[in-house]
Amino acid sequence: MRRIWAALTTTALTAAALTGCGLGAGDSKNSDSVASAAATGEVKGKVSIQTWALKPKFTDYMQGVIDGFKKKYPGVEVDWLDQPGEGYSDKVLSQAASGTLPDVVNLPPDFAFPLAKKDVLLDVAKADPKLADEYVAGGVEAYRYNGYQGTFGYPWYLNTDVDYWNSDLLGKDGLDPKKPPTSLDELIAQARVMKEKSGGQDYLMSRKPGLGDLYDIGVKIMADDGKSFTFNTPEAAALLDRYRDAFKEGLMPNGVLTDTYAGNSKLFSAGTVAWTTGGGNYITSLATDNPTLAPKVVASPAMGTPPLYVQGLSIPKSTKNPAAAVALARWVTSPENQAAFAHLTSVFPSTKASANDPFFSRSDGTNAGNAKVIAFDSLAKAKLIQPVEVDDAMGTVVKQQFALAISGRSSSKQALDTAVAQCDKLLKG
Amino acid sequence: MTHRRWFTPWLLAGPAILWLAVFNLWPAVNTVILSFTNAKPIGGGRFTGLENYGRLLDDAQLADALLNSIVFMLVCLPLLTVLPLLLALLVQRRIPGITFFRTAFYTPVIASAVVVALIWGWVLDDRGLVNGLLGQSGLSRSPVPFLTDRWLLLFSAIALTVWKGLGYYMVIYLSALANVPRELHEAAAVDGAGPLSRFRHVTLPGVRPTMVLISALISVSSLRVFSELYVLSNGLGGPGGRDMSVVMLIQMYSRGFNGHLGYASALSLLLFVVTLGPMLFLLRLNRKAA
Numbered sequence: 001m002r003r004i005w006a007a008l009t010t011t012a013l014t015a016a017a018l019t020g021c022g023l024g025a026g027d028s029k030n031s032d033s034v035a036s037a038a039a040t041g042e043v044k045g046k047v048s049i050q051t052w053a054l055k056p057k058f059t060d061y062m063q064g065v066i067d068g069f070k071k072k073y074p075g076v077e078v079d080w081l082d083q084p085g086e087g088y089s090d091k092v093l094s095q096a097a098s099g100t101l102p103d104v105v106n107l108p109p110d111f112a113f114p115l116a117k118k119d120v121l122l123d124v125a126k127a128d129p130k131l132a133d134e135y136v137a138g139g140v141e142a143y144r145y146n147g148y149q150g151t152f153g154y155p156w157y158l159n160t161d162v163d164y165w166n167s168d169l170l171g172k173d174g175l176d177p178k179k180p181p182t183s184l185d186e187l188i189a190q191a192r193v194m195k196e197k198s199g200g201q202d203y204l205m206s207r208k209p210g211l212g213d214l215y216d217i218g219v220k221i222m223a224d225d226g227k228s229f230t231f232n233t234p235e236a237a238a239l240l241d242r243y244r245d246a247f248k249e250g251l252m253p254n255g256v257l258t259d260t261y262a263g264n265s266k267l268f269s270a271g272t273v274a275w276t277t278g279g280g281n282y283i284t285s286l287a288t289d290n291p292t293l294a295p296k297v298v299a300s301p302a303m304g305t306p307p308l309y310v311q312g313l314s315i316p317k318s319t320k321n322p323a324a325a326v327a328l329a330r331w332v333t334s335p336e337n338q339a340a341f342a343h344l345t346s347v348f349p350s351t352k353a354s355a356n357d358p359f360f361s362r363s364d365g366t367n368a369g370n371a372k373v374i375a376f377d378s379l380a381k382a383k384l385i386q387p388v389e390v391d392d393a394m395g396t397v398v399k400q401q402f403a404l405a406i407s408g409r410s411s412s413k414q415a416l417d418t419a420v421a422q423c424d425k426l427l428k429g
Numbered sequence: 430m431t432h433r434r435w436f437t438p439w440l441l442a443g444p445a446i447l448w449l450a451v452f453n454l455w456p457a458v459n460t461v462i463l464s465f466t467n468a469k470p471i472g473g474g475r476f477t478g479l480e481n482y483g484r485l486l487d488d489a490q491l492a493d494a495l496l497n498s499i500v501f502m503l504v505c506l507p508l509l510t511v512l513p514l515l516l517a518l519l520v521q522r523r524i525p526g527i528t529f530f531r532t533a534f535y536t537p538v539i540a541s542a543v544v545v546a547l548i549w550g551w552v553l554d555d556r557g558l559v560n561g562l563l564g565q566s567g568l569s570r571s572p573v574p575f576l577t578d579r580w581l582l583l584f585s586a587i588a589l590t591v592w593k594g595l596g597y598y599m600v601i602y603l604s605a606l607a608n609v610p611r612e613l614h615e616a617a618a619v620d621g622a623g624p625l626s627r628f629r630h631v632t633l634p635g636v637r638p639t640m641v642l643i644s645a646l647i648s649v650s651s652l653r654v655f656s657e658l659y660v661l662s663n664g665l666g667g668p669g670g671r672d673m674s675v676v677m678l679i680q681m682y683s684r685g686f687n688g689h690l691g692y693a694s695a696l697s698l699l700l701f702v703v704t705l706g707p708m709l710f711l712l713r714l715n716r717k718a719a
Binding site for chain 2: 089090092093096097111113114115118120250253254255257258259263272391392393396397399400401403404406407409410415426429
C-alpha cells in the first residue's frame with residue numbers, strides 16, 4: 001500500500017513540476033515588432049502558403065495567383081501547400097502545437113480563434129492599417145474576437161446559405177414550387193400537406209434546429225463577455241416544442257435525431273426530401289450526384305437570417321518573413337484575384353471593390369445562376385450566427401440535447417438547461 | 430573461446446526497449462501526468478490536482494457511457510465466447526466445400542469496422558432493408574427506430590460486433606481444436622461417451638485456455654467499443670448522447686483546438702482501471718479451474 005501511495009505522490013509531483021514550469025507554452029514573440037517588420041520590411045526570400053482543398057480543381061487558378069505574385073516581387077520564392085479537406089483542423093492543430101505553421105495559412109474564423117487566444121497569430125490590422133477600409137465589415141469582424149485585441153486574418157472568400165426546393169416533389173404532393181415556405185409556420189403547414197398527399201413517403205422537413213434557429217427568433221446564444229451561454233430561454237424551449245410536435249406528427253424522419261447517413265442534403269439528393277439548404281454553388285455540385293434532379297431544383301432566400309461563412313488567411317507571429325507573408329496574403333485576397341476565383345465557382349469576394357461586379361448580381365437564367373444571385377443578395381444581411389467559442393464538443397452536446405428534446409424523451413427546458421450547463425463547463429474547462 | 434561483454438544483451442534489446450519506452454511507456458506516463466492538469470492541445474496547461482477526477486463523479490454522461498460499455502461487454506462476452514466455438518466445431522469437419530464456409534464466416538473480419546458499420550446503418554435505417562421487410566410482412570406499421578432509440582441502438586451495435594467477431598474467434602478456436610488429441614475422443618467413444626458428453630469432458634477442457642484468452646480479449650475490446658457505436662449514431666451517441674461509450678466520450682473531449690486533454694486523460698485512466706476488473710476476474714477463474 002505504501003508503495004502505491006509513493007507512486008501516486010511521485011506522479012502528482014512530477015505533473016505539478018512539469019506543468020507548473022509552463023510545459024508547451026505558446027510563442028511569446030511580440031506582435032508589434034512582427035507587425036512593424038511586416039509593414040516596413042522588403043518583400044523577398046522564401047514564403048509558404050497553406051490552402052484547404054483547392055487541389056486539383058483550382059490548381060491552375062492558384063498557381064496563376066502565385067506566379068503573379070512572383071512577377072510582382074521578383075526574387076521571392078513561394079512554397080504552396082494544399083491540405084486535403086478531411087482532417088484539416090487536426091493538421092493545423094499539429095502544426096500549431098509543433099510550431100511549424102506555414103507563413104500564410106487558410107483558417108476560417110473558428111479555427112483562427114483558439115490560435116489567436118493562445119497568441120499564435122499576428123494582428124494583421126497592425127501590419128496593414130488599410131485592412132478595414134478595403135474589406136467588407138462582416139469579413140473583418142469575423143476575425144475580431146470578444147476580449148482579444150486585434151484582427152487575426154485577412155478575409156478571403158464568403159458564402160451564405162440559400163434554400164433549395166425539389167419542384168417535382170412539391171408539385172407531385174400538391175404544393176406550389178413558386179410559393180415555398182418563408183417561415184416555420186408555413187414550413188410545418190406545407191410539411192403536413194406533403195405527408196398527407198404522399199402517405200408519409202415524402203418529407204419536406206428533415207433537419208433538426210440548431211443554434212442558428214434560436215438566433216433567428218432573437219435568442220441570445222452567449223453573454224456579451226463571451227464567458228457563458230444564455231440560450232436556455234422560454235422562447236428557445238417553445239421553438240424546440242414546435243419541432244417536437246412536428247416530429248411526433250411524423251413530419252420528419254427518425255434520422256433527424258442522429259443526423260444518420262441519410263442526412264438532410266443526402267435525402268434531398270436522393271429525391272425523398274423536398275427541402276435543403278446549401279451555399280450558392282449547391283446546384284452545380286448536385287449536378288454530379290444527381291444530374292436528373294439538379295435542373296428541377298428551385299432556389300429561394302434562406303428563411304430567417306442567412307448565415308455568413310468566411311474563409312480567410314492568417315499569419316502566425318512566428319513567421320520568419322513577415323513582410324512577404326503580409327504581401328502574399330494581401331495579394332491572394334486582392335479584388336482582382338478574388339474576383340477571378342469567384343468567377344470560377346460560386347463564392348463571393350470579401351473586398352469592397354468587388355461589390356459592383358455585375359457578374360454576381362446577374363443570372364444567366366439557369367437555376368444555378370439564380371441561386372448565385374440569391375446568395376449574393378443575401379450576403380448583405382448575412383450574419384456570423386454561431387459564436388466562435390462553440391467548439392466541437394459543445395456542438396455535439398447541443399445536437400445531443402436538441403435531439404433528446406425533439407424525441408420527446410426530455411422536456412425542451414430540461415434539454416436546454418443541460419446543454420447550457422454542459423457548454424458552460426466546457427467553456428471554463 | 431567466446432568472449433561475452435556485459436553490454437551485449439543490452440545492445441540487442443536496446444531497440445526494443447527504446448521502442449517500448451517511446452511509444453508505450455512515455456504515452457502512458459504522460460496520460461497520468463495530463464490527468465492532473467487542465468492541458469489543451471496548444472499552450473500546455475497547469476496543475477489542477479484532483480479536479481479532473483472530481484469531475485468524473487459529476488458527469489451524468491459518463492454514468493451512461495459506463496453502463497453502455499458494461500452492458501456491451503456482458504452481452505458480447507458469452508455470445509462471442511460460445512458461438513464461435515460452435516461454429517468452429519461445425520466447420521472443423523473435413524467435408525467437401527467446407528473451405529467455402531470457413532472463408533464466408535471469416536469475410537466480415539477483414540472488412541473495415543467503419544465500412545461494416547456504415548452498411549449496417551443503411552440496413553437498419555428507417556428506409557433500410559430490415560424496416561422494409563418488417564413493413565412488407567406487416568410486423569411493423571411504422572419504422573422501428575433501430576438507430577435512434579437508446580437501447581435498440583446499443584443492441585444494434587452489439588449485433589454488429591458479434592456478427593463481425595464470429596469469424597475471428599472461430600479461427601482461434603479451430604487452431605485450439607486441432608490441438609485436442611484425437612485419441613482422447615476415440616478413447617471416450619470406446620468408453621461409451623456420446624457427442625455431448627465428449628464435448629463436455631474432452632473438447633471443453635481441451636480449449637479452456639483458449640476460451641479464457643478469448644474472454645479476456647472480448648472483455649477488453651467490448652469495454653473499449655468505439656467504431657460501431659460512433660458510426661451507427663453518426664458520432665452523436667444517440668439522442669442526449671445516451672449511447673456513448675467511454676471511448677466516444679474520450680474522443681469528444683480530446684478532439685479539436687480546445688480539446689480538454691486533462692479530463693480526457695482522467696477518463697482514459699478510469700477506463701484502464703475498469704478494464705482491469707474483468708481481466709483479473711478471468712485470471713482468477715482460470716487459476717481456480719486449473
